[in-house]
Amino acid sequence: MHLLNKITRDPQVCHGKPCIRGMRWPVEVIIDMLGAGMSIEQILEDHPELEREDILASLQYAKLSLSGHNIEEVA
Template sequence: MNLLTRITIDPLICHGKPCIRGMRWPVEVILDMLGADMTFEEILEDHPELERDDILACLQFASRTVAGKSLPIAA
């Protein structure tokens, strides 16, 4: 499965920021949690609506973004 299908952009959700599966979970918030040294397990325990693949999708999104690669994002 292409993890990037989990990242959506909708102008009505979080001001159009890339989010996880149409929920109000911006990619940047997940990256901030990882940057604050939270583990996948800690994030998933604190936020049971998230899945491991959501976190992996955020990392893949960030990687492709900084590499300047195109991003097929669903609305």
């Protein structure tokens, strides 16, 4: 579950939404780019501040959220 350590929540960043490493990159934006058909490689090329593991962490977070798990207990 080390990937989930890349997901942070801070009330001062993006209104407390789950974000990548405290940056202003909400998980939902990463998922939206993937859903729009962008590949991981395209995202990384367009946004070099992101890492491959950030995108994988976003997918893992989304999966756990949808499965009904308490993210805080899993992370």
